[in-house]
Amino acid sequence: MALGEFELIERYFTRPTARAVLGIGDDCALLAIAPGQQLATSTDLLVEGRHFLSTVAPERLGHKALAVNLSDLAACGARPLGFTLALALPAVDEAFLDGFSRGLFALAEAHGCELVGGDTTRGPLAIGITVYGEVPAGAALLRSGARPGDTVWVSGRLGDARLALEGFRGHVSLGEDFESLRVAMEEPQPRVALGLALRGVASAAIDVSDGLLGDLGHVLRRSGVGARIDADAVPRSARLAARPLAWQRVCTLAGGDDYELVFTAPPAAEDAVRRAGAAAGTAVTPIGRIEAEAGLRVVDARGEPLAEDWPSFDHFKS
Amino acid sequence: MALGEFELIERYFTRPTARAVLGIGDDCALLAIAPGQQLATSTDLLVEGRHFLSTVAPERLGHKALAVNLSDLAACGARPLGFTLALALPAVDEAFLDGFSRGLFALAEAHGCELVGGDTTRGPLAIGITVYGEVPAGAALLRSGARPGDTVWVSGRLGDARLALEGFRGHVSLGEDFESLRVAMEEPQPRVALGLALRGVASAAIDVSDGLLGDLGHVLRRSGVGARIDADAVPRSARLAARPLAWQRVCTLAGGDDYELVFTAPPAAEDAVRRAGAAAGTAVTPIGRIEAEAGLRVVDARGEPLAEDWPSFDHFKS
Numbered sequence: 188m189a190l191g192e193f194e195l196i197e198r199y200f201t202r203p204t205a206r207a208v209l210g211i212g213d214d215c216a217l218l219a220i221a222p223g224q225q226l227a228t229s230t231d232l233l234v235e236g237r238h239f240l241s242t243v244a245p246e247r248l249g250h251k252a253l254a255v256n257l258s259d260l261a262a263c264g265a266r267p268l269g270f271t272l273a274l275a276l277p278a279v280d281e282a283f284l285d286g287f288s289r290g291l292f293a294l295a296e297a298h299g300c301e302l303v304g305g306d307t308t309r310g311p312l313a314i315g316i317t318v319y320g321e322v323p324a325g326a327a328l329l330r331s332g333a334r335p336g337d338t339v340w341v342s343g344r345l346g347d348a349r350l351a352l353e354g355f356r357g358h359v360s361l362g363e364d365f366e367s368l369r370v371a372m373e374e375p376q377p378r379v380a381l382g383l384a385l386r387g388v389a390s391a392a393i394d395v396s397d398g399l400l401g402d403l404g405h406v407l408r409r410s411g412v413g414a415r416i417d418a419d420a421v422p423r424s425a426r427l428a429a430r431p432l433a434w435q436r437v438c439t440l441a442g443g444d445d446y447e448l449v450f451t452a453p454p455a456a457e458d459a460v461r462r463a464g465a466a467a468g469t470a471v472t473p474i475g476r477i478e479a480e481a482g483l484r485v486v487d488a489r490g491e492p493l494a495e496d497w498p499s500f501d502h503f504k505s
Numbered sequence: 506m507a508l509g510e511f512e513l514i515e516r517y518f519t520r521p522t523a524r525a526v527l528g529i530g531d532d533c534a535l536l537a538i539a540p541g542q543q544l545a546t547s548t549d550l551l552v553e554g555r556h557f558l559s560t561v562a563p564e565r566l567g568h569k570a571l572a573v574n575l576s577d578l579a580a581c582g583a584r585p586l587g588f589t590l591a592l593a594l595p596a597v598d599e600a601f602l603d604g605f606s607r608g609l610f611a612l613a614e615a616h617g618c619e620l621v622g623g624d625t626t627r628g629p630l631a632i633g634i635t636v637y638g639e640v641p642a643g644a645a646l647l648r649s650g651a652r653p654g655d656t657v658w659v660s661g662r663l664g665d666a667r668l669a670l671e672g673f674r675g676h677v678s679l680g681e682d683f684e685s686l687r688v689a690m691e692e693p694q695p696r697v698a699l700g701l702a703l704r705g706v707a708s709a710a711i712d713v714s715d716g717l718l719g720d721l722g723h724v725l726r727r728s729g730v731g732a733r734i735d736a737d738a739v740p741r742s743a744r745l746a747a748r749p750l751a752w753q754r755v756c757t758l759a760g761g762d763d764y765e766l767v768f769t770a771p772p773a774a775e776d777a778v779r780r781a782g783a784a785a786g787t788a789v790t791p792i793g794r795i796e797a798e799a800g801l802r803v804v805d806a807r808g809e810p811l812a813e814d815w816p817s818f819d820h821f822k823s
Contacts, residue, residue, distance in 0.1 A: 212727065213648050214580035214711060215545040217640070220538040227533040228621070230635055232591035234628030262532035273550035273633050303546070310552030315591050315633035317548055322535070330531050393532060409530065 199288040200272065200305055216303035218268060224321040227265035231256050233314040239373075240355060245283045247373040248314075249290030254377045255396065256318040257298055258446040261382035262394040264328040265320030267300035275310035298379055328385060328392040328450070333410035337390050337451040337477040340460060342378050342469050344422045345399055346435065347371035349442030359434070364426045371424075375446035381471075384463035385450060392450035398441040403449050404483060416440075416475035419488035436493070440485065451477055517606040518590065518623055534621035536586060542639040545583035549574050551632040557691075558673060563604030565691040566632075568612045572695045573714065574636040575616055576764040579700035580712040582646040583638030585618035591635075593628035616697055646703060646710040646768070651728035655708050655769040655795040658778060660696050660787050662740045663717055664753065665689035667760030677752070682744045689742075693764035699789075702781035703768060710768035716759040721767050722801060734758075734793035737806035754811070758803065769795055 201212075220226050233252050235241055243251075253270065260267055272291070276283075295302060300318065351368040354361040361368055378394070385392060391410055393402050399421065407414055421439040428435065452460050457473075464471035478484075485493045519530075538544050551570050553559055561569075571588065578585050590609070594601075613620060618636065669686040672679040679686055696712070703710060709728055711720050717739065725732055739757040746753065770778050775791075782789035796802075803811045 214577040215547045215583060215638070215645070217581075217645055218544040218546065219642070220544055222540060226536040226538055226544055226637070228536065228589065228635075228637070229533045230589040230591050230622060230633065231624050232593055232626055232628075232631065232633050234593050234626050234631075237626050237628055259532040263535075265533060271546065271548040271635060273548050275550055275552050275631060304548060306549050308550055308552050308555050310550075310555055310631065311629035313550065313552075313593060313628065313631045313633075315548065315550050315631075317546075317589060317635040319544070319546070320533070324537070327533070327535055 199284045200302060202292065202302060216269070216271065218303065218319060220321055223323055225324050225327070227260055227263045227320040227322050227327060228317060229256055229259035230315065230317040231259070235312045242355070243373050245286030246290035249287040250294045250374050252314045252316055253291055253294050253300070254375050254446060256316045257294070257300065257377035257379055258375070258394040258396065260318055260320040261377050261379045262328065262392050262448055263320070263322060264326060264382045264386040264392070265322040266383060267298045267379060268319045268321055269301040269303040270295070270316055270318045271303060272305040273315035274305065274307045275313040276307065277309065277312060298377070322386075326386050328382065328389055330391055330393050330406045330409040332391040333406050333412050333451040333477045334390055334453070335412055335477050335479040337453055338457065338473050339403070339414055339416060339449065339451055339475040339477060340471050341395070341399065341421065341447055341449045341474050342381055342464070342471055343445075343447040344424050344470070345395065345445045345447060346423050346427045346438030346442045348375065348444035349438040350427055350430070350434070352444070368426060372444055375444065377446055378448045378467070378469055380467035381448060381463060381469045384467045385460070388456050388459045388463055389450040389452045392448055395445040395447045395449055396443065398443045399445070399449060400440050400483060400485070406449070406451070407481070407483060410477075413478045413480045413482045413484070414475055415478055415484045415486060417488060418485050418493055420472065420474045422470065422472045517602045518620060520610065520620060534587070534589065536621065536637060538639055541641055543642050543645070545578055545581050545638040545640050545645060546635060547574055547577035548633065548635040549577070553630045560673070561691050563601045564608035567605040567608030568692050570632045570634055571609050571612050571618070572693050572764060574634045575612070575618065575695035575697055576693070576712040576714065578636055578638040579696045580646065580710050580766055581638070581640060582644060582700045582704040582710070583640040584701060585616045585697060586637045586639055587619040587621040588613070588634055588636045589621060590623040591633035592623065592625045593631040594625065595627065595630060616695075640704075644704050646700065646707050648709055648711050648724045648727040651709040651724050651730050651769040651795045652771070653730055653795050653797040655771055656775065656791050657721070657732055657734065657767065657769055657793040657795060658789050659713070659717065659739065659765055659767045659792050660699055660782070660789055661765040662742050662788070663713065663763050663765060664741050664745045664756030664760045666693065666762035667756040668745055668748070668752070670762070686744060690762055693762065695764055696766045696785070696787055698785035699766060699781060699787045702784045703778070706774050706777045706781055707768040707770050710766055713763040713765045713767055714761065716761045717763070717767060718758050718801060718803070724767070724769070725799070725801060731796045731798045731800045731802070732793055733796055733802045733804060735806060736803050736811055738790065738792045740788065740790045
């Protein structure tokens, strides 16, 4: 292939920037942060076999690579500004690049998030994205703000992505549900609008990337509290609800790759939470309560404790 | 190994942050950008075999991974604030992590650049770093500011890193010079202080990562100008000067991995450039002149044109 690094960047990844002071093509990108705003930033590195399968369509991979980063901004209540893309590719594959860039830019444009810089190299397929957002000073949703008595809420529905993964792994037969379930795994929708609407309403938030209980555990530790969660209250799709209960619990409680928000708010804020969900067009469901006692107590709808150990998905261990 | 992602981050990569509003441990890092300052940011992805060899000591690799990013801030005249680290590792190797983190933090602390966030995963070794810096609005050194008549300057000495690489490749025997030359390749010193001192003095700047002529070519294209460069004026070490002239020219003009700055300034700014170099403790050497005619004319000390084609190092082509 005669297409070198610079032509590659030029062809697939150069778009005019509207808000960045200086975009791709210099040593650094320059971003102006408005007075009173702080920069919120997060970085994720996606590796084949760990974060996506080789069977994923390039367009969906482009979507997902940015989506998982936007989900971090959403969990902070930050408004997306821009992102950088670092891409290692085994070869210059124009069909891949065409699809990947289309999926990437479609999601970026939907969220007003500009590509401001990047780096490409040859190597085993890896996608590193850093996102930049802004949030008024002091307004960011943190993991550390949950207080005893707060209600625990979750957005959307959990578990479909994990069910799809188990289908790919051959552990379950998904039949005609397979194509729609794989969309949940391959094209997660970051809850950016909900995160913005929850500023001043939620006391703490995190996005569900490694499984509900594992990620909620980060909130509990940072906040110095515990929680009681009703496993049967965790919202799930009709497709997942048709599966055996044990499958439903693994997928909803320890699924991973959901990219929904789990957040806390005082009981008095219930109406405000519901208004935020309605404004963002995202379902919000109460699933439990923050308690002073440390630890996570998972019960069923009758209040009976569930004894299972629910490990968090760990991109390094498994 | 029982060490999971979270313990790994905790053990090797958690340091208290002094300037970041919020560091590692939440969905996003939060950075306050001072009034009147813009955010300068750059990202680089380093892959084994492309950007470093498997023989590199982990401590030096940690240094280099951050150095190449700080070099981008230097080329913009930005002051380092912080960085995020995305790390894909084939396995949890504590000896590697210990050395890598020591080299990384030693350089970070020398430049007041805090680790504010990160992501680790299992995968083929890859290191993605995004750096954040600040620069007063309008003061950044850009590639687009070179004007006919400007002098072309370069910092430090060029070519040792390429000579070391050729030694590793077995193309040249370096004898007792090998160990000191490999330091040039493995532990480049980003010219952050020089970049800061050149604000308001240089008309354009870029860092030399892919070879002098190739990187200078980016400045010429973005500025809409050409240049005449005296190949024999390009500064080089005594070790490199002892090699055949053809080797010297390849290494100094198209070497790559130098991480020096090449920059332009009006002739009237010569004293100011020399004061900036002295203030930063970095040698600065005039090597040519910007001309209105597009293209790059390379001549020897007698003014005779050199006919060789000097390709830029391209991390994707070779």
